[in-house]
Amino acid sequence: MNRLVKRHHVNTTTPLHEFARKMYLVLQKRKEAEGRETIACQARPATITNYPLENQLSGIYTRAVFNKYKDAYVYGTSFLTKKVDAGRFLVVYGRDGPSFYWSQHEFKVVCDEEKEDYRCECMQWEHTGLLCPHLIIVMTNEQIQRLPSKYVLRRYTRNARIDPPYDRNDTLQVGADGTLVSVTHFNMLREAFACVRAGDRSTIASV
Incomplete structure (x- = not known):
């Protein structure tokens, strides 16, 4: 960040108040970019066909x-x-x-x-x-x-990460379909949080 600011925004003759203003703009743009990236990662990727x-x-x-x-x-x-x-x-x-x-x-x-x-x-x-x-x-x-x-x-895949909960018995619990219970638990939590985030963004939830 220090190198980026010195190369593209300020130099040795930049006044302190101008430096503060430009740094504020740099941080704002960075936060906006990170916000767009977060939203894009949560949403389903856009397709180029209906295939x-x-x-x-x-x-x-x-x-x-x-x-x-x-x-x-x-x-x-x-x-x-x-x-x-x-x-x-x-x-x-x-x-x-x-x-x-x-x-x-x-x-x-x-x-x-x-x-x-x-x-x-x-x-x-x-x-x-x-x-x-x-x-x-x-x-x-x-x-x-x-x-x-x-x-x-x-x-x-999106479900590549496995985050099993702590089990002091250190045993693997498997469901009837052969899927680890910990994996099913994590996937259900992920879907539940996705529903909560969608509700937060909806206009109905804000009424």
Whole structure:
């Protein structure tokens, strides 16, 4: 902050009252930016289409990860898909220009909704756990409605954090569906606090 203020707002000849005024403006802008970021993190990320798959991922992924998905979706529009066989496709780069730096312009993609098998020759999902543009464009063209849960890594989701309550017996309690009771407890608290925050912002609550 000290470096930022000296570089962009004041110098050695700045009077004290002018320094105080500029510092006040800097702090106000910082608080406003932090407030916007807090509100944006609590809200559901904005989608760029009405595609059901995108709506699903917007509710699962964190805002930062979902933005990466949107970038991959836009980049995927540079490719053309050719169906080779049942559930198998060839994705070809369909534009000429310096924006494409890879030496390979064709990728073999497996997109089998019945078997829930989605794979790409580029191996991006295997390396990062995120869908590549080639898979996204094929899934869009094939109108895949939902992504199987095995392709959504927990570390990228909003519920990635686990904060179990203290238990002096040090035992893991598991519900009938196999989910830890502590995880269910934390998720219910998160939903309850979200309802409270929504009520605080509503006009009806202020009447």
